[in-house]
Amino acid sequence: MKLLKRIQVSLFVKPPLLVRKISSRMIWRIPTDEKIMFLTFDDGPMPGMTDWILDELDRFNAKATFFCVGENVTKHPGLYQEIISRGHHTGNHTFQHRNSFKTSIVEFVKDVYRARKVIDSKLLRPPYGRIRPLAARILLPRFRIVLWDVLSMDYDRELEPKMVLYNVVSKVRPGSIVVFHDNLKAEENLRFVLPHVLDHFSRQGYKFVPLTPYLL
Numbered sequence: 132m133k134l135l136k137r138i139q140v141s142l143f144v145k146p147p148l149l150v151r152k153i154s155s156r157m158i159w160r161i162p163t164d165e166k167i168m169f170l171t172f173d174d175g176p177m178p179g180m181t182d183w184i185l186d187e188l189d190r191f192n193a194k195a196t197f198f199c200v201g202e203n204v205t206k207h208p209g210l211y212q213e214i215i216s217r218g219h220h221t222g223n224h225t226f227q228h229r230n231s232f233k234t235s236i237v238e239f240v241k242d243v244y245r246a247r248k249v250i251d252s253k254l255l256r257p258p259y260g261r262i263r264p265l266a267a268r269i270l271l272p273r274f275r276i277v278l279w280d281v282l283s284m285d286y287d288r289e290l291e292p293k294m295v296l297y298n299v300v301s302k303v304r305p306g307s308i309v310v311f312h313d314n315l316k317a318e319e320n321l322r323f324v325l326p327h328v329l330d331h332f333s334r335q336g337y338k339f340v341p342l343t344p345y346l347l
Contacts, residue, residue, distance in 0.1 A: 156271060160280040161306040161345050166337045168307045169345075170195040170328075171279070173224055173256065175313030176203055176210040184313060184325065185217055191329040193339035195219050197313065198256040198277075201226030201246030211249075220341035222254030222277060223247055231262045239266050243274070253347055275346045279308045285317040285324060292323035299328050308342070 161169065170188075175181045175197055188195055197214050199221050204211045214221060226246040231239045239262075243255060255274035257266075267276060281302045285295050299309055309328075311321055329339070 154267075154278065157267070157276040157278050158308070158342075158346060159278050160304075160308050161342075163306040166305055166335070167340050168303055168305070168309060168332060168337050169342050170309050170311065170339050171198060171222075171256070171277070171342070172196075172311050172313040173198045173258075174203070174228065175199055176207045176214065177313050177315065178207060178210060180313050180315065180318060180321075181207075181210050181214065183322070185213065185219070187325050187329065188219070188339070189217065190326075191333050191339065193329055194341045195339065196222055196254065196277075196342045198222040198224040198254070199246075199250055200224050200228050201242075201249050202228075204246075204249045208249075220252070220254075220343045221250055222252045222256055222342070223250045223274070224256055225258055228258045230259055231257050231266055232259075236263055236266045236269070239263070240269055243270060252343075254342060277308065277342060277346070279310045280304075281307050281309045283309060283311050283320075283324065285320040286312050286314070288316070288319070290320065292320045295320045296324045296327050299324065300331055303332065 170193065172184060172195060176199060197219055199211060223243060223246045225242045227242055229239050229242045253274055254277050255270060256277050260278050281299060283295050283299050284290055303309065
C-alpha cells in the first residue's frame with residue numbers, strides 16, 4: 132500500500148511531459164540556469180496561516196507569489212494588503228475557488244473576473260490546476276496562466292510531513308514553480324515543510340523570488 136501511494140505521489144508531484152506539451156501556452160516553470168525558485172501559496176489569505184507564512188519568509192528574505200481566492204480577500208482585506216506591503220506578489224485563484232471541470236465556461240470566466248475586482252494581478256492559477264481549453268483561450272489574452280512543475284501535496288493528510296518535504300527537495304531545479312497551500316487543510320504539513328525548504332535551498336544558494344517580473 133505504501134509503494135502504491137509513493138507511485139501515485141510521484142505522478143502528481145511533477146506533471147508528465149505530455150501534459151505540459153498539451154498545455155504549452157501555460158507557465159509550468161521559468162527556463163533558467165540561475166539558482167532561483169518560485170514559491171507559490173494557493174487559497175489564502177487565511178488568518179493564522181498567512182501571517183505565519185509571511186513571518187517564515189521574512190526570516191530568509193524570501194519573496195513569494197500568493198494565488199488568492201477573491202472571497203477570502205474580501206473577508207480579510209487587511210491580511211491581503213499585508214502580503215503586498217511585505218514585498219510579495221499576488222495572483223488570481225478565482226473568486227469562489229471554482230473547479231473549471233465542474234463549472235460552465237461562462238460561470239468560470241465570470242468568477243475569474245469577479246476575483247480580478249479585488250486582486251489586481253494578471254497572473255491566474257485555476258483551482259486544482261484544471262481549466263477547460265475554451266476557458267483558457269478566452270482568458271489567455273488577458274492573463275498569464277500559471278501552473279507548476281513541483282506540487283508539494285501539502286494538502287494530503289495521508290502523507291507524512293517528511294514525504295511532503297521529499298516531494299519538494301527531490302524535484303526542484305532552477306526556475307521551478309513550487310505549490311504550497313495557504314489553508315488549514317495543509318497547516319500541519321506546511322508548518323513542518325516550509326522552514327526546512329527555506330533553509331535547505333538557502334544553503335544551496337537559491338534565491339526565492341516572485342513570479343511577476345519574469346512573466347509580465
